[in-house]
Amino acid sequence: MAPVTNGKIIFNEVPIGFPKPGKTLVYKEEKVDIDSVPLAPGDWLVKVLVLSVDPYMRERMAEGSAEDSEPGNFNFGVGLVVRSDNPSFKPGDYVHGVMGIVIDSSHKLSWSTYVGALGLPGASAYYGWKEHAHAKQGEVAFVSSGAGAVGSVVVQLAKRDGLKVTASAGSDDKVKYLQEIGADVAFNYKKTDTLEVLKKEGPIDVYWDNVGGPTLDAALQTAATHGRIIVCGMISHYSEDEPHSFKDLSMIMTKTLSINSFFFPDLHPKYAVEFSTTMPKLLANGEISFKEDATRGLQNSAEAILSVYKGTNFGKKVIVVADE
Amino acid sequence: MAPVTNGKIIFNEVPIGFPKPGKTLVYKEEKVDIDSVPLAPGDWLVKVLVLSVDPYMRERMAEGSAEDSEPGNFNFGVGLVVRSDNPSFKPGDYVHGVMGIVIDSSHKLSWSTYVGALGLPGASAYYGWKEHAHAKQGEVAFVSSGAGAVGSVVVQLAKRDGLKVTASAGSDDKVKYLQEIGADVAFNYKKTDTLEVLKKEGPIDVYWDNVGGPTLDAALQTAATHGRIIVCGMISHYSEDEPHSFKDLSMIMTKTLSINSFFFPDLHPKYAVEFSTTMPKLLANGEISFKEDATRGLQNSAEAILSVYKGTNFGKKVIVVADE
Numbered sequence: 001m002a003p004v005t006n007g008k009i010i011f012n013e014v015p016i017g018f019p020k021p022g023k024t025l026v027y028k029e030e031k032v033d034i035d036s037v038p039l040a041p042g043d044w045l046v047k048v049l050v051l052s053v054d055p056y057m058r059e060r061m062a063e064g065s066a067e068d069s070e071p072g073n074f075n076f077g078v079g080l081v082v083r084s085d086n087p088s089f090k091p092g093d094y095v096h097g098v099m100g101i102v103i104d105s106s107h108k109l110s111w112s113t114y115v116g117a118l119g120l121p122g123a124s125a126y127y128g129w130k131e132h133a134h135a136k137q138g139e140v141a142f143v144s145s146g147a148g149a150v151g152s153v154v155v156q157l158a159k160r161d162g163l164k165v166t167a168s169a170g171s172d173d174k175v176k177y178l179q180e181i182g183a184d185v186a187f188n189y190k191k192t193d194t195l196e197v198l199k200k201e202g203p204i205d206v207y208w209d210n211v212g213g214p215t216l217d218a219a220l221q222t223a224a225t226h227g228r229i230i231v232c233g234m235i236s237h238y239s240e241d242e243p244h245s246f247k248d249l250s251m252i253m254t255k256t257l258s259i260n261s262f263f264f265p266d267l268h269p270k271y272a273v274e275f276s277t278t279m280p281k282l283l284a285n286g287e288i289s290f291k292e293d294a295t296r297g298l299q300n301s302a303e304a305i306l307s308v309y310k311g312t313n314f315g316k317k318v319i320v321v322a323d324e
Numbered sequence: 325m326a327p328v329t330n331g332k333i334i335f336n337e338v339p340i341g342f343p344k345p346g347k348t349l350v351y352k353e354e355k356v357d358i359d360s361v362p363l364a365p366g367d368w369l370v371k372v373l374v375l376s377v378d379p380y381m382r383e384r385m386a387e388g389s390a391e392d393s394e395p396g397n398f399n400f401g402v403g404l405v406v407r408s409d410n411p412s413f414k415p416g417d418y419v420h421g422v423m424g425i426v427i428d429s430s431h432k433l434s435w436s437t438y439v440g441a442l443g444l445p446g447a448s449a450y451y452g453w454k455e456h457a458h459a460k461q462g463e464v465a466f467v468s469s470g471a472g473a474v475g476s477v478v479v480q481l482a483k484r485d486g487l488k489v490t491a492s493a494g495s496d497d498k499v500k501y502l503q504e505i506g507a508d509v510a511f512n513y514k515k516t517d518t519l520e521v522l523k524k525e526g527p528i529d530v531y532w533d534n535v536g537g538p539t540l541d542a543a544l545q546t547a548a549t550h551g552r553i554i555v556c557g558m559i560s561h562y563s564e565d566e567p568h569s570f571k572d573l574s575m576i577m578t579k580t581l582s583i584n585s586f587f588f589p590d591l592h593p594k595y596a597v598e599f600s601t602t603m604p605k606l607l608a609n610g611e612i613s614f615k616e617d618a619t620r621g622l623q624n625s626a627e628a629i630l631s632v633y634k635g636t637n638f639g640k641k642v643i644v645v646a647d648e
Contacts, residue, residue, distance in 0.1 A: 059578065212574060226587075234574045245569035250536060250558045252585050254383065259583040261576050263550075 003031040007298040007321070014063045018309055021302030024061070029299075034082055044089040046079035046099045049324065052115035053295075053304050053317040054149075055210075055235050076119050078103070078111040080324060107284040116149060116316040117283050117290035118276075120264065124232060125153035126275050127267035132230045132260045133206050137162035140202060142219060144194075145210035146183060147174035147291075149316035150232055154208045155183050156288045166201045168194060168215070170311045177314075181289055189215070198222035211235050213244040220251045231261040235309065291315030327355040331622040331645070338387045342633055345626030348385070353623075358406055368413040370403035370423045373648065375625070376439035377632050377641040378473075379534075379559050400443050402427070402435040404648065431608040435648075440473060440640040441607050441614035442600075444588065448556060449477035450599050451591035456554045456584045457530045461486035464526060466543060468518075469534035470507060471498035471615075473640035474556055478532045479507050480612045490525045492518060492539070494635045501638075505613055513539070522546035535559050537568040544575045555585040559633065615639030 007029040015024040037045055052075050059065065081093040089095065094103040096114035103114060116122060129135070141158040145151040146167025158165045159182040166185040167178045178186035187197050195218040198204060203224035209216050212234025219229060251257065282288040293315040295304035300319070307313045331353040339348040361369055376399050383389065405417040413419065418427040420438035427438060440446060453459070465482040469475040470491025482489045483506040490509040491502045502510035511521050519542040522528060527548035533540050536558025543553065575581065606612040617639040619628035624643070631637045 212577075216573065226590075231576045234577050243572040243574060245571060246573055247569060248567040249540065249570055250567060252555045252583060253536075253558050256585045256587040256590070257583075258585070259576060259581075261580045261582070263580040266550075266580070 003033050005029050006032040009298060009301040011061060015061060019058070019061060019302065019306055021306060025302035025305060027299045027301065037083070039083060039085050042086050044084040044086045044099075045082050046095060047082050048077055048079045048099075048298075048321045049094075050078040050112045050115055051298070051301070051319040051321055052076040052119055053301075053308050053313075053319060054120055055233050055308055057305065058235075058309060076115045077321075078114045107280040109280065109283060112292055112294065112316075112318045112320070113283065113290070115318055116292055117153065117288070118279060121149035121316055122153050122279060122290070123268075123271075123275055124264055125150045125157060126279065127264065127271045128230050128232055128262050129154055129157045129208070130271055130274075131262060131267055132228060132258075133158070133161075133208075134228055135161040135163055135206060139163050139205035140224070141165045141206040141208065142198060142201070142204045143167040143183075143208045143210070144189075144215045144219075145169065145233075145235070145311075146186065147177050147314070148210060149290075151208065151210050152177075152181055152291065152315075153288065156181055158206070158208075159183075163206070164201075166197065166204075168197075171314070174314060177291065194218045195221065203227070206230070208232060209234070217244065217246055220246070220249070220257075223251060223255045223257055225255050227255055227257050229257060229259040231259060235311075293317050294320050296320045327357050330354050330356045333622060333625040335385060339385060343382070343385060343626065343630055345630060349626035349629060351623045351625065361407070363407060363409050366410050368408040368410045368423075369406050370419060371406050372401055372403045372423075372622075372645045373418075374402040374436045374439055375622070375643040375645055376400040376443055377619075377625075377628050377637075377643060378444055379557050379632055381629065382559075382633060400439045401645075402438045431604040433604065433607060436616055436618065436640075436642045436644070437607065437614070439642055440616055441477065441612070442603060445473035445640055446477050446603060446614070447592075447595075447599055448588055449474045449481060450603060451588065451595045452554050452556055452586050453478055453481045453532070454595055454598075455586060455591055456552060456582075457482070457485075457532075458552055459485040459487055459530060463487050463529035464548070465489045465530040465532065466522060466525070466528045467491040467507075467532045467534070468513075468539045468543075469493065469557070469559070469635075470510065471501050471638070472534060473614075475532065475534050476501075476505055476615065476639075477612065480505055482530070482532075483507075487530070488525075490521065490528075492521075495638070498638060501615065518542045519545065527551070530554070532556060533558070541568065541570055544570070544573070544581075547575060547579045547581055549579050551579055551581050553581060553583040555583060559635075617641050618644050620644045 010026045012026045013024050019025050078096045079099050081089045081091050141163040143151050143154050146155050147169040155165050155167050165183050167183040168189040169175050175186045175188050185201050194215050198218050202222035204222050205224045207219040207229045209231045210233045293313045298321045304319050308317050334350045336350045337348050343349050402420045403423050405413045405415050465487045467475050467478050470479050471493040479491050489507050491507040492513040493499050499510045499512050509525050518539050522542050526546035528546050529548045531543040531553045533555045534557045617637045622645045628643050632641050
């Protein structure tokens with residue numbers, strides 16, 4: 001077989017503030033002959049089709065993180081098995097996750113769905129909501145980054161549970177999208193003061209936090225008694241030199257709040273089967289919609305990653321590395 | 325019967341900062357004839373023996389609280405029924421709580437125990453620990469205000485569950501007491517930097533927070549992955565004009581923390597029976613010890629209340645209103 005391009009996006013150095021394409025993240029490529037790539041017993045070789053870009057990757061680029069000292073960074077993707085020395089993976093199989101799960105394609109969903117609505121963001125939304133929201137019909141939810149990959153699924157799960165949902169996003173287009181997926185109140189936090197909106201729409205029974213910072217502060221101040229705060233992400237903290245100072249945490253006590261973060265792998269054993277039996281169906285019949293924002297070409301990964309930290313992506317950011 | 329003194333401690337105005345004896349809290353007394361006090365059907369008349377002083381009372385004196393607009397403040401106490409028009413309460417019965425629970429005195433514990441180790445502080449420690457600590461043998465706990473009414477019970481419950489316990493207090497006497505009740509590491513936070521101690525003794529799996537402020541900040545910074553923070557009180561917030569600004573809450577996410585506050589009445593139905601069957605025995609046979617700090621005379625209540633906010637009390641503050 002003729003040599004093919006094997007591209008790599010290299011984590012070159014720890015970024016200060018935002019990652020810098022070409023400096024902290026560098027694209028390199030080489031030519032490889034697929035037939036002569038050495039394959040150890042049990043290995044399988046995958047042609048990468050789609051890669052996921054997720055906010056949590058920023059943390060793995062932080063000083064002192066495991067990745068800082070150790071190369072071999074990976075993230076979720078979808079690929080096509082081209083060679084295999086493993087009976088579980090046959091050439092022609094499509095795989096996802098860390099390329100270790102064979103896709104059952106009966107629902108005819110696009111490959112990128114497996115890093116999005118059926119991947120880390122969709123499952124994070126599902127697992128976190130089921131575990132920590134304790135949602136009751138008629139309650140009030142607030143979702144920050146509601147138009148994002150995780151947030152948009154949370155908004156729809158909350159609506160399915162019968163909550164009144166307020167959601168924020170960073171552009172008018174995203175606000176429009178939030179209305180389309182069912183948010184009762186959607187606002188552009190760059191134009192409208194979050195605290196003012198929450199004072200009006202609250203008290204907030206469930207706050208799904210994707211951003212941290214002043215938004216979390218506003219949610220704390222407008223929380224309902226027995227409110228639940230689910231901390232999924234704090235993207236506003238990732239690339240700031242000086243983190244936000246929280247004014248007053250005594251609300252935790254006066255409102256009897258619970259604040260929970262969650263680590264995806266901890267909840268996976270509990271919810272994976274339920275998720276994989278309900279979510280593909282909901283997506284296939286359109287009961288839950290999911291928006292993707294694709295960047296084509298691995299050489300453009302660094303810009304794609306940067307867009308996630310700047311919030312300029314609209315929908316789940318994926319990198320389409322190759323067509324089938 | 326000859327007239328007796330009926331003293332009252334009046335919540336006179338909302339305090340700014342600390343309550344001020346004689347100004348925000350005022351003592352008044354009158355003479356009453358017990359036999360001629362009108363008793364509505366079902367009522368019972370109690371001679372107050374002991375009253376409880378609890379940190380949470382500060383919040384009920386805050387501007388905008390229910391008590392701010394409405395008189396009739398109450399707190400827990402122990403008393404002797406002197407007259408009754410209610411078959412559940414006979415003259416000669418001792419009652420506790422809001423004077424509505426008849427005491428089973430088989431364990432021969434002092435009356436003040438019923439507002440202390442067997443009252444709100446003891447039960448708060450027990451309920452909150454059982455519900456939220458998820459304690460595992462060999463884990464590391466930190467208890468602030470460890471020598472206080474709630475904290476000292478938490479220290480002992482944590483030791484009974486096999487944890488290594490670090491506890492802080494505000495005087496060397498209290499530190500000595502912490503060592504007596506089994507704390508592995510006890511320190512005076514006025515002399516030793518809490519963050520330094522926690523860096524050395526942590527990471528902290530369970531933090532029982534009685535104080536909030538910089539101590540909570542230090543615990544957040546030194547929390548273990550999957551750490552649990554139980555917010556029982558934030559006394560440092562009660563009487564400060566400017567609450568502490570928390571540096572960085574992103575630890576909640578990076579360490580997958582859970583932070584829970586609890587409201588005593590919510591947990592009461594779940595744990596009351598267990599508590600009332602185990603705790604009196606543990607106290608009676610000395611397996612759990614409890615320290616009280618008694619003020620004699622209702623006319624000294626305001627000073628007694630103030631001491632709790634200043635932390636100058638040593639042990640559970642009670643007001644001994646009258647001997648039997």
